Amino acid sequence: MGGVTLFFCFSLLCICSNAQVPSGISGNATVQDELALLSFKSMLSSSPSSVLASWNKSGHYCSWPGVVCGRRHPDRVVALRLGSFNLSGHISPFLGNLSFLQKLDLRNNQLVGQVPAELGHLGRLQGLNLSTNFLQGSIPAAMGGCTNLKVLDLSSNKLQGEIPAELGSLKDLINLRLHKNGLSGEIPWYLTDLQSLRFLSLYENRLSGAMPPTFGNLTSLQELDLEGNMLSGAIPSSLGLLPSLSWISLENNNLSGSIPDSIWNMSSLTAFSVLNNQLSGTIPPGAFNALHRLESLILSNNQLRGSIPPSISNASKINVLQVSNNFFSGTVPLEVGNLGDINWLQLSGNLLEAKESKDWEFLTALANSSQLEFLLLGSCKFGGALPESLSNLSTSLRFISLSHNAISGSIPRDIGNLINLQFLDLRFNSFTGSLPSSFSKLKNLHTFSVALNKMSGLIPMAIGNLTELNQLELVGNSFSGMIPSTIGNLTKLVGLGLGSNNFTGPIPTEIFNIHTLSYFGSLNKLSGEIPSSLGECQVLQNLYLQNNMFSGGIPSLLAQLKSLQIVDLSSNNLSGKIPTFFGTFRVLDYLNLSFNSFSGELPTIGVFANSSAISIQGNSKLCGGILDLHLPSCPSDVPKKKHMLSVIPIVISLVATGFILASVYMLLTWHKRKKTTAPSTTFMQGHPLVSYSQLVKATDGFSATNLLGSGTFGSVYKGKLEGHVGEITNLVAVKVLKLQTPGAVKSFLAECEALRNMRHRNLVKIVTACLSIDYSGNDFKAIVYDFMPSGSLESWLHPDTNGQMEHQFLNLLERVSILLDVAFALDYLHCHGPAPVIHCDLKSSNVLLDADMVAHVGDFGLAKILYENSTVFHQSMSSVGVRGTIGYAAPEYGAGNMASTHGDIYSYGILVLEMMTGKRPTDSNFTRGLSLREYVALGLQGRVLDVVDTHLSMGLENGLQTACIFSPEAKIDSLISLLRLGVSCSHETPSSRMSTGEVMKELHDIKESLMQGTITS
Structure with missing residues (x-):
C-alpha cells in the first residue's frame, strides 16, 4: 500500500510540472532518481519475491539489482540493466526523469503497453533496448530527442504504424533494430541520412514500396536485413557501392528486375540472400571475380535464368549455395565441385541437365568438400547414369535428394560409405538393378525412397x-x-x-x-x-x-x-x-x-x-x-417382420406409458431447462440470435428439398427468413449441428469463435446463430450464413452428370480470379484479422460462390485461433482434432504436428492443382503410391496438357472460351505458372511453402499476363 501511495504522490508532483522533476526537489538528485525508480517498480506486476523486492528504502538505490550509478556523479543513475528479469507490467513514463541515464536495457521481459514518449527527454541516452516484449502502439516521435543515441533496439514487439521521421535526426545512431513488429508504410528516406549506421534490421514487418536509392548514403553500413516485408521494385544499384556492407538479406519480398552489377563487385560481401522474390535476368560470367569473402549465396525461388558461371570458383569460401527453383540451364560447371568449404549445395528445381558422364564431373569433384552435408539436385533434367563417385563424397553428408530427374543405371554399389546419411530421395527416376548390399550400412538413415523407378530383385x-x-x-x-x-x-x-x-x-x-x-x-x-x-x-x-x-x-x-x-x-x-x-x-x-x-x-x-x-x-x-x-x-427380414407383429401391442403399451412419464418429467423440469439452455446474449456479440421456430419456418421444417449438403458435424439447409433480424437478408443457409456426433459442439464453438469478429469480402458472412431447444425438448444449435446462389467450387469442378450444371465449366480467367479470392481470404485470416486464424479444412467444397462468382471461404468448424502472433496453433477452446480432409490435409498433421498457417498453404496448393487438373486429390488414379502433386510434377517434366483439365486444354486447342479468347502462348505460360504455384504451395516441408503475400503476387501477375494476352476481335 505504501508503494501505491508513493507513486500516487509522485504522479501528482510530476503532472503539475509536465512530467519533469518538481521544482521543490530539482536540486536533490537522490530524491529525483529514487522516485523515478520506485515509480518504475510500482507499475510492474511482479510479486514481492521478484528480483526487485529489494528496491525499497532500506538500502541506497545505487545498490539495487540492475541499477548502475556513475563515477563522476555517484548519486545519479547512468544505467538500468534489467534484461531477462522476468518483469511484467507497463514501462513507467517517469524513467524520463533519469536525466543522467545512458543505457536502458529492458529486453526479454513481458512488458506491455506503449513505449513512453517521455523517454525522449533522455538527452544523454546512448543505448535503448526494449526488444522481445509485448509493447504496442507506435514508435514515439519524441525519440528524436535522444540525440546521443547509438543503439536503438525495439525488435520483437507488436509495434505498428510508420517509422517516425524524427529518427532521421539521430545522427550518431550505429545500430537500429526494429524487426519482428507490425510496422507499415515505406522505408523512410531520412533513415538513409544516418551515415554512422552500421546495422539496420527491419525484417518481418509490413513495410512496402521501393527501397530508397539513397541507401548509397549509408557509407558505414555493415549489415542490412529487410527480409519478410512487402517491398517491391528493383534493388537499388547504390547498395552495391557501400564499401563496408558485408551482409544483405532481402528474402521474402516482391522485388523484381535483375540483380545490379554493382552487387557482384562488392569485395566486402560475405552473405547475400534474395530468396522468394521475383528477380529475373542472368548472373554475369565474371560475377564472382571479386567475391573472395562470400560465404553464403541464396538466390532460390526467383526467375533467374542462364548458366551458372565457372567464375564461382573465385568465391572459394562459400559454404551455402542455394539457387533452387529458378530457370538456370545447361550443365553444372566443374568449378562448383571445387568449392572446398561447401556445406549446403541446392540446385534443385531448375533446367540444369546431365546427359554424359562428363556432365557429372562436378559431383566427382565434390569428394574434396569435407564439410558437405546437404546435396539437393531434385526436379532438374539430370540424366544418364549416376557416377560411382557419389559414394566417395564426405561422410558428413546427411541429406541427398535426386528425385524427379531422368537418372538411369544402378544405385552406386558403395553408397553405404556415406555412413551418416539420414535422407536419401531417389523418387521419379529410371534407376534399375537391385538395392546394393552396402545399403545396409546406412544405419542413420531416417527416410529412403526409390518410388516410381525401374528397380528389381x-x-x-x-x-x-x-x-x-x-x-x-x-x-x-x-x-x-x-x-x-x-x-x-x-x-x-x-x-x-x-x-x-x-x-x-x-x-x-x-x-x-x-x-x-x-x-x-x-x-x-x-x-x-x-x-x-x-x-x-x-x-x-x-x-x-x-x-x-x-x-x-x-x-x-x-x-x-x-x-x-x-x-x-x-x-x-x-x-x-x-x-x-x-x-x-x-x-x-x-x-x-x-x-x-x-x-x-x-x-x-x-x-x-x-x-x-x-x-x-x-x-x-x-x-x-x-x-x-x-x-x-436380407432373407432374415421376413421373420423379423412377423415377430414385430406379435410385439406391437406390448410396444404400444410401453410407449404410451413412457410418453406420459416423459410429459410429466418435461413439465416439472421445463422451467429449469429454460434457464440452463437459454443462450447467452453475448455469445455472438453483434449478431442477434434467432429462434428455433423461425428457422423451422424458414426451411420448411428442414425439408429434404431444402437440404444443400451434409457433413460430419452438421447439415446445411436453404432458408428464407421473413423480415430482418439484425443484418439478416431473406435468403440464408442454415447449418444445423448434429449434436449427437462427438466433437460437434466444439466444432460449433470453434466456428463461432473464429467468425464472429471477422469481416472480409471473401469470407462467408455469418449472420447469426441459434442456441435453443427443439419442439421435443432437445438441445438445438445452428449457424446462419448468407446464401451463396452459385453453390460450391466443388460442384463446378466436379459437376453431377445428371445435374443442371452438366454443360457449365469455369474458364481459366474465372479460375484464376477464384484462386485470388481464396488467397485474399487466407491472407486476411493469417495476417490481418482481429486474431490470426488457421482454417484447417480448406477444400473445394468449402469455397462458395455468390451470384457474381466471387469466392467466399466457409466452414470454420475446425478453425484454430493463434495467439501472440505465433505461426503455430495455441491450444484454445476450439480443440476439435486437427485432421482436415484426406488429400487436402498437410502431411505434417499426420505426424501429429500442431496446426499452422503452413498447413493452410498446403491445402491451398492442393486446391490450385485440383482446379487446374479437374481431379480430386482422392481420385482413384492416386491410390497406388501416386499423389495429385506428384502427378502434376511429372506433367511439368513432359506434356503439360496431359495433366490439365480437359475443359481448359480443349479451350486452348480449339479456341473455345466462354468469356474471352486468350492467345495460346499466354495460356500455356499461365497454365505452367499455376501448376508450379500449386506444387510450390504443397511442398512436403512446411517452411518451403509460399506465403499468402507471395501467392497473391504470383496470381496477380498471372492474371495480368492473361489479360495482356487476350485476343481482341
Whole structure:
C-alpha cells in the first residue's frame, strides 16, 4: 500500500510540472532518481519475491539489482540493466526523469503497453533496448530527442504504424533494430541520412514500396536485413557501392528486375540472400571475380535464368549455395565441385541437365568438400547414369535428394560409405538393378525412397539393420520375392510403401509389431490371410492392401485400429461377413471392400451410412445396407417382420406409458431447462440470435428439398427468413449441428469463435446463430450464413452428370480470379484479422460462390485461433482434432504436428492443382503410391496438357472460351505458372511453402499476363 501511495504522490508532483522533476526537489538528485525508480517498480506486476523486492528504502538505490550509478556523479543513475528479469507490467513514463541515464536495457521481459514518449527527454541516452516484449502502439516521435543515441533496439514487439521521421535526426545512431513488429508504410528516406549506421534490421514487418536509392548514403553500413516485408521494385544499384556492407538479406519480398552489377563487385560481401522474390535476368560470367569473402549465396525461388558461371570458383569460401527453383540451364560447371568449404549445395528445381558422364564431373569433384552435408539436385533434367563417385563424397553428408530427374543405371554399389546419411530421395527416376548390399550400412538413415523407378530383385534381409528408418518407400518398381520379416526390426517406421511391385507370399506378421506405423501400402501378389497382428498397429491411419490375393475373413483384431482414415481391401479374395466395427471408427473417411466375396448383411452405422464413403461393388452375396446402395433385402427380414407383429401391442403399451412419464418429467423440469439452455446474449456479440421456430419456418421444417449438403458435424439447409433480424437478408443457409456426433459442439464453438469478429469480402458472412431447444425438448444449435446462389467450387469442378450444371465449366480467367479470392481470404485470416486464424479444412467444397462468382471461404468448424502472433496453433477452446480432409490435409498433421498457417498453404496448393487438373486429390488414379502433386510434377517434366483439365486444354486447342479468347502462348505460360504455384504451395516441408503475400503476387501477375494476352476481335 505504501508503494501505491508513493507513486500516487509522485504522479501528482510530476503532472503539475509536465512530467519533469518538481521544482521543490530539482536540486536533490537522490530524491529525483529514487522516485523515478520506485515509480518504475510500482507499475510492474511482479510479486514481492521478484528480483526487485529489494528496491525499497532500506538500502541506497545505487545498490539495487540492475541499477548502475556513475563515477563522476555517484548519486545519479547512468544505467538500468534489467534484461531477462522476468518483469511484467507497463514501462513507467517517469524513467524520463533519469536525466543522467545512458543505457536502458529492458529486453526479454513481458512488458506491455506503449513505449513512453517521455523517454525522449533522455538527452544523454546512448543505448535503448526494449526488444522481445509485448509493447504496442507506435514508435514515439519524441525519440528524436535522444540525440546521443547509438543503439536503438525495439525488435520483437507488436509495434505498428510508420517509422517516425524524427529518427532521421539521430545522427550518431550505429545500430537500429526494429524487426519482428507490425510496422507499415515505406522505408523512410531520412533513415538513409544516418551515415554512422552500421546495422539496420527491419525484417518481418509490413513495410512496402521501393527501397530508397539513397541507401548509397549509408557509407558505414555493415549489415542490412529487410527480409519478410512487402517491398517491391528493383534493388537499388547504390547498395552495391557501400564499401563496408558485408551482409544483405532481402528474402521474402516482391522485388523484381535483375540483380545490379554493382552487387557482384562488392569485395566486402560475405552473405547475400534474395530468396522468394521475383528477380529475373542472368548472373554475369565474371560475377564472382571479386567475391573472395562470400560465404553464403541464396538466390532460390526467383526467375533467374542462364548458366551458372565457372567464375564461382573465385568465391572459394562459400559454404551455402542455394539457387533452387529458378530457370538456370545447361550443365553444372566443374568449378562448383571445387568449392572446398561447401556445406549446403541446392540446385534443385531448375533446367540444369546431365546427359554424359562428363556432365557429372562436378559431383566427382565434390569428394574434396569435407564439410558437405546437404546435396539437393531434385526436379532438374539430370540424366544418364549416376557416377560411382557419389559414394566417395564426405561422410558428413546427411541429406541427398535426386528425385524427379531422368537418372538411369544402378544405385552406386558403395553408397553405404556415406555412413551418416539420414535422407536419401531417389523418387521419379529410371534407376534399375537391385538395392546394393552396402545399403545396409546406412544405419542413420531416417527416410529412403526409390518410388516410381525401374528397380528389381529381392529386398535384402539386412534391411532390418536400418533401425532409424521412419519412412521406407519402394512403391512402383519391380521388386519381387517375399517381403523380408526383418522389416519388423524397424520399430520407428511411420510410413511403409511397398505397393505396385511383384512381392509374393504372406505379409510377415513381424511388420505389424511396429506400433508407430501410420501408413501401410502394398499392391502386389501377396497371398494368405490378413494377419491378425495388424491390429497391433493402433496408430495406423491409411491401409492399402488392394489388388493382392488375400483370402479368408477380416480379422476381428482390426477393431483396435481406431485411427484408420482410409482402408482399401479391394480386388482380393476376402470372404465372410463385413465386420460392424468399421462403422464405429469415428475418423474413417473411406472404406473400399469392392471385388471380393463378402456375404451377409451390410452394416448401416458410421461410414456405412454414407454411400459416397464406401465401395462394395463386386460382392454379389451382400444384402441390406442403406437404401442408396440398392442392395437386396436380407432373407432374415421376413421373420423379423412377423415377430414385430406379435410385439406391437406390448410396444404400444410401453410407449404410451413412457410418453406420459416423459410429459410429466418435461413439465416439472421445463422451467429449469429454460434457464440452463437459454443462450447467452453475448455469445455472438453483434449478431442477434434467432429462434428455433423461425428457422423451422424458414426451411420448411428442414425439408429434404431444402437440404444443400451434409457433413460430419452438421447439415446445411436453404432458408428464407421473413423480415430482418439484425443484418439478416431473406435468403440464408442454415447449418444445423448434429449434436449427437462427438466433437460437434466444439466444432460449433470453434466456428463461432473464429467468425464472429471477422469481416472480409471473401469470407462467408455469418449472420447469426441459434442456441435453443427443439419442439421435443432437445438441445438445438445452428449457424446462419448468407446464401451463396452459385453453390460450391466443388460442384463446378466436379459437376453431377445428371445435374443442371452438366454443360457449365469455369474458364481459366474465372479460375484464376477464384484462386485470388481464396488467397485474399487466407491472407486476411493469417495476417490481418482481429486474431490470426488457421482454417484447417480448406477444400473445394468449402469455397462458395455468390451470384457474381466471387469466392467466399466457409466452414470454420475446425478453425484454430493463434495467439501472440505465433505461426503455430495455441491450444484454445476450439480443440476439435486437427485432421482436415484426406488429400487436402498437410502431411505434417499426420505426424501429429500442431496446426499452422503452413498447413493452410498446403491445402491451398492442393486446391490450385485440383482446379487446374479437374481431379480430386482422392481420385482413384492416386491410390497406388501416386499423389495429385506428384502427378502434376511429372506433367511439368513432359506434356503439360496431359495433366490439365480437359475443359481448359480443349479451350486452348480449339479456341473455345466462354468469356474471352486468350492467345495460346499466354495460356500455356499461365497454365505452367499455376501448376508450379500449386506444387510450390504443397511442398512436403512446411517452411518451403509460399506465403499468402507471395501467392497473391504470383496470381496477380498471372492474371495480368492473361489479360495482356487476350485476343481482341
